[in-house]
Amino acid sequence: MLGERRTKAPFEFGVGVLTTKSIHLAALTHFQFVLPTERCKLLCTSFSFSFSSGVMAELLQNKQVIFKGYIDDLPKETDMELKLSKIDPNIPLQASSAILVKNLYLSCDPYMRGRMRDFHGSYIPPFRPALPLEGFGVSKVIHSNNPNFKPGDFVCGFTGWEEYSVIQRTEQLRKIQPDDHIPLSFHVGLLGMPGFTAYAGFYEVCSPQKGEYVFVSAASGAVGQLVGQLAKLHGCYVVGSAGSQEKIDLLKDKLGFDDAFNYKEESDLDAALKRYFPQGIDIYFDNVGGEMLDAALLNMRIHGRIAVCGMVSQQSLSNPKGIYNLFNLISRRIKMQGFLQSDYLHLYQRFLEDVSSYYKQGKIFYFEDMNEGLESAPAAFVGLFYGKNVGKQVIRVAHE
Known part of the structure; x- marks a missing residue:
């Protein structure tokens, strides 16, 4: 299959x-x-x-x-x-x-x-x-x-x-x-909790506009792979990060991301994001937290949006790493919001219809x-x- x-x-x-x-x-x-x-x-x-x-x-x-x-x-x-x-x-x-x-x-x-x-x-x-x-x-x-x-x-x-x-x-x-x-x-x-998390987070939290620049971390995972494809269907420019060449190839060759990079090979995440987003980031869909979130804050555009979906990099640390660049929330008027898919259950039927249709038409893969x-x-x-x-x-x- x-x-x-x-x-x-x-x-x-x-x-x-x-x-x-x-x-x-x-x-x-x-x-x-x-x-x-x-x-x-x-x-x-x-x-x-x-x-x-x-x-x-x-x-x-x-x-x-x-x-x-x-x-x-x-x-x-x-x-x-x-x-x-x-x-x-x-x-x-x-x-x-x-x-x-x-x-x-x-x-x-x-x-x-x-x-x-x-x-x-x-x-x-x-x-x-x-x-x-x-x-x-x-x-x-x-x-x-x-x-x-x-x-x-x-x-x-x-x-x-x-x-x-x-x-x-x-x-x-x-x-x-x-x-x-x-x-x-x-x-x-795709049609369960991860897919609905991607759908609700992208459309309801991120409020995307055609032509915006979207960054997705953990982009080959259960949530990230759908976020990126929804963003492409919406007319956005999309870059994802992942942790192996196999995953990078999947993002670029199978899932239609405009570009992708292996965060493990980047010694300076801020510099990496500036390389992939010279114009800055409008939407960051955050699945990892930690250093990647801190670097993204340095690269957000004015009135950018950050959907805080997960913090997998921090979940098992006895002393989670702090975030240092929060002042950018003020200076660049960034909206940063945590959410659960259960906040949007009234949209579930629409999600099932939309995503099922996209999959059957070959517009998305999973x-x-x-x-x-x-x-x-x-x-x-x-x-x-x-x-x-x-x-x-x-x-x-x-x-x-």
């Missing part, structure tokens, strides 16, 4: 189904699945007996990525561990709106690093140690008590980093209508870095913070 790079898992557990004709007493274990605002509990059984049919129910192995404990520095693979539990696909769901889903694709996103620290003052609570990580995913409904979802439906929204999840707060889910022209995995990327198997998830997530991904990092848990 165009735009997809696959990485195989280092090893496989092998997923099986437990069946038996013998009757056993149920051995019960508990685990909790945590959504951002609510905790729900699920009973997992080693054996399950169906009294209505008089036969044993088939149990499914449920592979999970467990969060081990809070961290202060860059995440490591050892901060997570793989575990196996068992789940009854016919388990009675405790809430009338709950559904049981099989997870197909999971999204690796930098914001998840913030949930690995014991801090409760953010827009989303921290992960809970000894429980599965969670994030955006594409899933298939297996069992439902909710009249809005039936078995076989595809949904996207918050789910666990595991093969099967019980989701109580179904109002945060969006039902997907499969489209032969759009991969399901795009609903955690590149994924696809890792195979839940076993690959810890390494894929950690790799985000070392620039190992080329495109949107996705975990394929199961084939559709």
Whole structure:
């Protein structure tokens, strides 16, 4: 598939189904699945007996990525561990709106690093140690008590980093209508949170005008690659920065950026930006913060706009670097605004229609870095913070 790079898992557990004709007493274990605002509990059984049919129910192995404990520095693979539990696909769901889903694709996103620290003052609570990580995913409904979802439906929204999840707060889910022209995995990327972040940030925060000069950092990532293409469609001049020659080639040869540079090869970021933007920058879409933001402030034009989307360069530093050139906000009357995609949910349907249409018409492309198997998830997530991904990092848990 165009735009997809696959990485195989280092090893496989092998997923099986437990069946038996013998009757056993149920051995019960508990685990909790945590959504951002609510905790729900699920009973997992080693054996399950169906009294209505008089036969044993088939149990499914449920592979999970467990969060081990809070961290202060860059995440490591050892901060997570793989575990196996068992789940009854016919388990009675405790809430009338709950559904049981099989997870197909999971999204690796930098914001998840913030949930690995014991801090409760953010827009989303921290992960809970000894429980599965969670994030955006594409899933298939297996069992439902909710009249809005039936078995076989595809949904996207918050789910666990595991093969099967019980989701109580179904109002945060969006039902997907499969489209032969759009991969399901795009609903955690191009048509998911990263894509909507790019769309809302560029159009609503940056207020672009045709002919303006646009700079995008982390430009080959999940958000940046779409920002640059939207800017080109809007008639802007676009330069992106990234951290490898492979990514620079992607930006210039596949994604249509006017130019791009490897920030790792630049000893003076201010000089680099002056070289690529001799007229100055009208719009800076910031995904990294730190020294790049400081250099951009020196190169903004009067009434320039800075959309502060992420600070991936600073997220894992014990002592984040300060910004020294903030006076330019005054002298050049620059608008600098942080934002979340959730601020603009009223635009989501328009976003889906616009971006789906652009993709189907071949006006935009989207590149994924696809890792195979839940076993690959810890390494894929950690790799985000070392620039190992080329495109949107996705975990394929199961084939559709």
